[in-house]
Amino acid sequence: MNNTILIVNDNAAIAARVRAIANKLGFESIHVASYFQLEKVLSVETHFFCACVDFSLPDAKSGEAIDFLISQNIPSFVLTNQLADTTRDAVLSKAVVDYIAAETIHSFDYIAKLLLRLKHNRDIRILIVDDALSARNYLKKLLLRHNFKVSEASDGAEALALLENQPDIKMVVTDQTMPNMTGIELVQKIRMQYSLEQLAIIAISATPKSIIAARFLKNGANDCLSKPFNPDEFYARIFCNLEYIEHVAEVQFAANHDYLTRLFNRRYFFERAGEITQHDNISNSALAIIDLDHFKQINDQYGHDAGDSVLRQTAQRLESHFRGNLVARFGGEEFCILLQQMSPDEALGRLEFFIHHLEHFEMEIPNNSISITASVGFTVCQSNELEKLIKQADIALYQAKNNGRNQVVEFKG
């Protein structure tokens, strides 16, 4: 049931719309229209991804269904057409995930966004740093309600150790006044290792009018909250800052990867391989260029979509065969690999094994399945000039094509 959304609403049209959104996003859903039906369902099953609940039901008019769901530890957001401020305040005083007024089409867009966020949050870890157990417990409760994974540290040193050991931490929420190391000192230390785009930091300052907020921001915090804050503001700032680092990560991914195959692109290959050839000992490495044979014929015979599919499947095979090495799509039907820590014989063996595998691998394309071959040129890295190595591999590739394709040729200087 962890993929099931429980919809509690006596308005059939609203329930149907929520159900359609849930199904579109890949969730299952169960709909109940009264408190009586809700009790019946929860007597059998209480593990739900979340609940979308109305404030007022025919047999429970004052939010009793919300209290019941919360008492069963089901993350619940309220969707209601009761817009009075008093209702809103009453709902927000409960431990709900969110409050949504069923006013316009935007309310349903908001629900879709919220469901995606709740799903996505399961993969995000947030580190809470505070020496006061009660403060940690409060923040933890708020974060768990939105499905986040939570780690806790009672001082700066513990926080730094956790960051080292838990690479899935995407955000730190820290207090200022702590023994041994203040929050600001912790932010300074974190920023020596992690940029604003890699790891978001939200600082919590105890005194609203102090200059602490400005000091936190100047020292590298992404945002600052003053105590006391309400959960709505806390969540808004958490999401805003997470979205920021996620957008930056998306832009970075797009800049470094090929859109079609999702392998690294030529630009990234030059940047990374350039660094490796300049700074690492690469005498025991090889550089290979792999080019599919007669690829134009696949496009001509089966269409461009089939060609795209072949490129994607080739990329997947390359990634799994050469895991741990730098693999990129160079352009068109050409790929490049930097084979590190590999003797020339081993590189030859691995590349020959790959083209043999490719030749015998049935690729599924629309309405058909085909196999393809590839030619490979490679060179042992005896120079640290990347351009030169690529030229040498290219000369060997040209020979492989001329010798009849479907073979690996080593550059001999």
Ligand SMILES: Nc1nc2c(ncn2[C@@H]2O[C@H](COP(=O)(O)OP(=O)(O)OP(=O)(O)O)[C@@H](O)[C@H]2O)c(=O)[nH]1
């Ligand atoms: N489907 C698809 N085709 C592409 C893409 N990029 C380049 N191509 C096609 O790849 C083909 C490459 O053709 P050629 O350079 O003649 O090479 P080839 O047919 O593989 O012949 P040899 O390399 O000599 O064996 C061209 O038809 C390009 O249009 C792409 O992203 N998708």
